[in-house]
Amino acid sequence: MIPMRTGSEPATARSALRARFWLSVWGLVWATFGTVVFALVGRPGWAAACGVLWLVITVDMAVILRHIHQGPRWQPGPDVPPYPPPERRRP
Template sequence: MRTGSEPTTARSALRMRFWLSLWGVFWSIFGTAVFAFVGRPGWAAACGVLWLVITADLAMILRHMRQGPHFQPGPDVPPYRPPEHRRRPS
């Protein structure tokens, strides 16, 4: 059942993202080195920029992993329904 609160209750597979980021760092470093070696500075620069983006993402992933687990409702917890009527300030 969709409640509209999915973005706030979404979960991220941080370990999977961590390993995929490491894989991306490896290949972007490899691509930067190979393209620089064969004389393709444009492609080497593109791989270098990609390397920076992946490294920034990896830092964010590690930060989130170090923050530890936060409360995540399990499948047995019913979804939160926002109040239908809000009080108006008087």
């Protein structure tokens, strides 16, 4: 008997969280740099756009760090309903 999974992803699927983290760090550096430079040269619109981008990157980084700290074997609790099993298609 094959154990039923709760999703339609491959059984060995992994997310490159550390790569996403370092790309977020890189984006955070550039967004900070852009915000400061555009504010100094008197371009408030571009500074605000870089500031919003900085905020989005910061939230994304928090989510990434949360997932890293949960570990690779984290599973949702019993209060989370399972995904419906994938439908088998006949060739």
